[in-house]
Amino acid sequence: xxxxxxxxxxxxxxxxxxxxxxxxxxxxxxxxxxxxxxxxxxxxxxxxxxxxxxxxxxxxxxxxxxxxxxxxxxxxxxxxxxxxxxxxxxxxxxxxxxxxxxxxxxxxxxxxxxxxxxxxxxxxxxxxxxxxxxxxxxxxxxxxxxxxxxxxxxxxxxxxxxxxxxxxxxxxxxxxxxxxxxxxxxxxxxxxxxxxxxxxxxxxxxxxxxxxxxxxxxxxxxxxxxxxxxxxxxxxxxxxxxxxxxxxxxxxxxxxxxxxxxxxxxxxxxxxxxxxxxxxxxxxxxxxxxxxxxxxxxxxxxxxxxxxxxxxxxxxxxxxxxxxxxxxxxxxxxxxxxxxxxxxxxxxxxxxxxxxxxxxxxxx
Ligand SMILES: NC(=O)c1ccc[n+]([C@@H]2O[C@H](COP(=O)([O-])OP(=O)(O)OC[C@H]3O[C@@H](n4cnc5c(N)ncnc54)[C@H](OP(=O)(O)O)[C@@H]3O)[C@@H](O)[C@H]2O)c1
Numbered sequence: 001x002x003x004x005x006x007x008x009x010x011x012x013x014x015x016x017x018x019x020x021x022x023x024x025x026x027x028x029x030x031x032x033x034x035x036x037x038x039x040x041x042x043x044x045x046x047x048x049x050x051x052x053x054x055x056x057x058x059x060x061x062x063x064x065x066x067x068x069x070x071x072x073x074x075x076x077x078x079x080x081x082x083x084x085x086x087x088x089x090x091x092x093x094x095x096x097x098x099x100x101x102x103x104x105x106x107x108x109x110x111x112x113x114x115x116x117x118x119x120x121x122x123x124x125x126x127x128x129x130x131x132x133x134x135x136x137x138x139x140x141x142x143x144x145x146x147x148x149x150x151x152x153x154x155x156x157x158x159x160x161x162x163x164x165x166x167x168x169x170x171x172x173x174x175x176x177x178x179x180x181x182x183x184x185x186x187x188x189x190x191x192x193x194x195x196x197x198x199x200x201x202x203x204x205x206x207x208x209x210x211x212x213x214x215x216x217x218x219x220x221x222x223x224x225x226x227x228x229x230x231x232x233x234x235x236x237x238x239x240x241x242x243x244x245x246x247x248x249x250x251x252x253x254x255x256x257x258x259x260x261x262x263x264x265x266x267x268x269x270x271x272x273x274x275x276x277x278x279x280x281x282x283x284x285x286x287x288x289x290x291x292x293x294x295x296x297x298x299x300x301x302x303x304x305x306x307x308x309x310x311x312x313x314x315x316x317x318x319x320x321x322x323x324x325x326x327x328x329x330x331x332x333x334x335x336x337x338x339x340x341x342x343x344x345x346x347x348x349x350x351x352x353x354x355x356x357x358x359x360x361x362x363x364x
Contacts, residue, residue, distance in 0.1 A: 007041075008075070008103060008129075008132055009132060009133060011035050011037065011073075011075040011103070012075045012077065012103060012105055012132045012133040013133060013136070014033070014035050014046070014075070015033040015034055015035045015046075015057075015075045015076055015077050015105075016033060016077050016105070016133060016136050016137060016140060017033065018033025018034070018035070018046055018047070018048035018057065019031040019032050019033030019048055019049070019057065019077050019078075019140055019141075020033070020140060021033070021048050021050070022048055022049050022050050022051070023192060024191045024192055024216055025050055025051050026049055026050070026051060026052065026144075027052070027144075027194045027287055027288060027289040027290070028052060028144075028147075028287030028288070028289060029049060029051075029052045029144070030049070030078050030141045030144040030145075031048075031049070031077075031140050031141055031144070032048065032049045032056060032057040032058075032076065032077060032078045033046070033047070033048040033049075033057050033076070033077055034046065034047050034048070034057040034058045034060070034061040034074055034075065034076040034077075035061065035074065035075045035076075036061050036062070036065065036069050036072055036073070036074050036097075036099065037072055037073045037074075037075075038067055038068070038069065038071070038072045039070065039071030039072055039100075041073075042067075044065055044066055044067040044069060044072065045061045045062070045064045045065045045066060045069070046061050046064070047059070047060025047061035047062075047063075047064055048060065052086060052287075053086045053087070054087075055087060056080075056081065056087055056090050057076060058074065058076055058080050058090035058093060058094055059087060059088070059090055059093050061074070062093040062094065062097045063093075065097070068098070069097040069098050069099050070097075070098030070100075071098065071099075071100050072097075072098070072099050072100065072101075073099065073100070073101040073102070073103065074094060074099050074101070074102045074103070075102075075103045075132075076102065076103070076104055076105070077104075077105040077106070077133070077136075077137045077140065077141075078104070078105065078106055078107075078108060078137065078141065079104050079106070079107045079108040079113075079114070079115075079117045079118060079130075080094060080102070080104070080117045080121070081108070081113065081117060082113060082116050082117040082120050083113060090117070091117050091120045091121055091124075094121065094126070095120075095121070095124040095126065099126065100125075100126060100127065101126065101127045101128075101129070102121055102126055102127070102128050102129070103129045103132050104118065104128060104129070104130045104132075105130075105131070105132055105133050105134055105136075105137035106130075106131075106134055106137045106138060106141070107130065109144070109145040109148040109149055110148050118130065142154065142310075143289040143290035144289045146289075146310060147284045147288075147289050150284075151281060151284055151285075152277065152280035152281055152284050152308065153194070153195070153280050153283040153284045153288045153289065153290065153291040154289060154290045154291070154310050154311075155280060155291055155292075155293055155303065155308045155309045155310055155311075156193070156290065156291070156292050156293065156309070156310065156311045156312070156313060157292075157293040157295075157300055157303065157304070157309045157311075157312045157313075158186070158292055158293070158294055158312070158313045158314070158315075159294075159300070159312075159314055159315075159329045160174075160177045160178040160182065160183075160314070160315040160316075160317070161177060161314060161315070161316055161317070161329055162177055162316070162317055162319045162320055162321045163316055163317065163318050163319060163320060164320050164321060164322060165328060165329070166321035166322070166323070166326040166327060166328065167296070167297070167327045167328065167329050168321075168326065168327040169321060169323065169326055169327070170323055170325040170326055170327075172205050172327070174206070174327070175206075177315075177317050177319060177321075178315045178316075178317045178352075178355050179317065179352065179353050179354060179355050181352050181353045181355070182315045182317075182352045182353070182355045182357065184213075185352060185357075186315070187211070187212050187213045187215065188212060188213075188215045189313075190210075190211070190212045190215070190216070190220055190292060191212045191215040191216035191220075192290060193220045193290050193291055193292040194220055194221065194283070194287070194288035194289060194290055194291060195220050195221040195222070195223050195246075195283050195286075195288045195291040195292070196210045196220050196221070196222055196223065196291070196292045196294055197223040197224075197225060197279060197283075197291060197292070197293045197294065197295060197299075198210065198222075198223070198224055198225075198293075198294050198295045198296075198299070199224070199225055199226065199295045199296060199298065199299035200224060200225070200226035200227070200228060200229075200230065200231055201296060201298070202294070202295055202296050202299075203224050203226075203231060203232075203235060203237060204230075204231070204232060205296075207232075207235055207236050207237075208236065208237075208294075209236045209237075209242065210222045210236075210237065210243070210294065211242055211243050218243070218244070219242065219243035219244070220243065220292070221243070221244050221245070221246055221283075221286075221288070222237050222243050222244065222245045222246070223245075223246045223247075223248060223279065223283070223291075224237060224245070224246075224247045224248070225248050225249075225274075225276070225279055225295075225299060226247065226248070226249045226250070226254065227249070227250045227253045227254065227274050228253065228254060228255065228258075229247075229249045229254035229255055229256065229258040229259065230255065230258055231247070231258065231261060231262065232261065233261040233262075237266070238262070238263045238265075238266055240263070240265035240266065244267070245265075245266045245267070246266070246267045246268075246269060247262055247266055247267070247268045247269070248268075248269050248270070248271055248278070248279055248282065249268070249269075249270055249271070250270075250271055250272070250273055250274045251270040251271065251272060252272060252273060252274075253274070254270075269282065274302070275302075275306060276299065276302050276303040276306045276308045277306050277307075277308060279308070280306075280308045293308070293309060296327070297327060297328055297329055297330050297331050298331055300329060300330055300331075301330045301331040301332075301333065304330070304333075304342070304362075305333070307362075309362060310361065310362050311359065311360065311361050311362065312344065312358075312359070312360050312362075313357065313358070313359045314329070314357070314358050315352065315355050315356070315357050316355060316356040316357075316358065317354070317355050318354050318355070318356075342362070343363070344360035344361060344362060344363075345360065345361050345363055346360060346361045347359065347360045348360075
């Protein structure tokens with residue numbers, strides 16, 4: 001790589017780093033960072049997008065200039081917008097600042113606008129280069145891109161299990177399989193998500209809190225998917241001061257008289273079947289880019305079968321629960337040939353004290 005390319009890569013990496021500062025806060029928007037150099041290649045401004053409704057990275061960088069940007073260069077990890085949303089178009093800001101070169105890592109995934117930002121910059125006489133650090137930029141915004149393309153929220157399925165692959169005893173007892181460190185890691189890791197989903201049975205059995213314990217404000221939306229609506233009248237999820245809760249129920253099977261058990265502060269939405277895709281679509285419409293499925297085996301199996309899960313994260317404790325009837329992370333996928341089983345990729349393994357944490361991706 002030439003010295004010039006090394007320096008372009010360095011500045012794009014800086015833009016990507018800035019973008020990552022909005023990791024837990026930008027939904028439904030993407031994570032974007034921008035860097036501006038003057039015509040002599042000196043850094044004169046930078047910015048990142050923090051939250052929807054707040055300035056975009058390019059606008060923030062254009063406003064923070066400590067020197068004239070005329071003839072300068074911008075590095076930005078996502079194609080600048082060219083439409084009026086909650087804030088004015090970024091291309092206008094770039095053009096009026098006198099910037100003459102723009103390095104863009106990846107195009108906007110929204111097909112209606114994709115390429116148009118670049119076209120407008122070119123029409124204004126700005127040199128545009130696309131593709132620098134593409135892999136890193138795609139990884140940083142994979143959930144935003146997934147939601148835009150599929151209209152479904154990017155799903156991560158998380159479970160905790162023993163080394164013999166059990167998530168609980170035959171009688172349903174499962175507290176606690178993993179160590180305290182793993183469990184507190186889960187609390188902070190929830191901050192990356194816009195919503196956390198469980199099924200009605202996990203609510204009945206575990207009465208979980210499903211919060212980040214204060215790492216994110218507001219807390220992620222807590223979602224319960226139920227076919228029966230047979231939910232208890234007392235539950236940690238009904239405490240709306242801690243976090244918002246949404247109950248989604250299948251109106252084809254639910255007993256709607258149970259609705260009276262749910263307090264008014266909890267939002268309720270009905271759907272026409274028990275298809276997990278409906279959840280992923282409702283949450284995407286609400287602006288959730290990335291959602292965490294913390295459900296038990298039955299809903300987890302249905303979510304995997306309906307392509308609602310893109311990644312898994314499992315915490316494995318060096319403990320043996322044993323028992324043919326102990327709970328597994330999944331139900332039966334009814335595979336009859338080994339070449340039909342689900343194969344995951346891109347595994348990352350880490351040690352959390354004595355526990356092992358494995359992250360892997362689905363190929364769908
Ligand atoms: N170790 C772990 O990581 C972990 C994580 C989560 C849960 N668990 C354990 O898992 C057990 C619960 O397992 P579970 O499989 O019953 O989990 P679940 O998370 O409650 O999911 C099943 C429930 O989801 C609802 N549902 C909606 N659509 C569905 C669909 N298409 N398919 C299946 N269910 C659908 C139903 O609720 P309704 O019955 O209300 O209609 C159903 O009973 C608990 O004992 C809990 O402790 C362990």
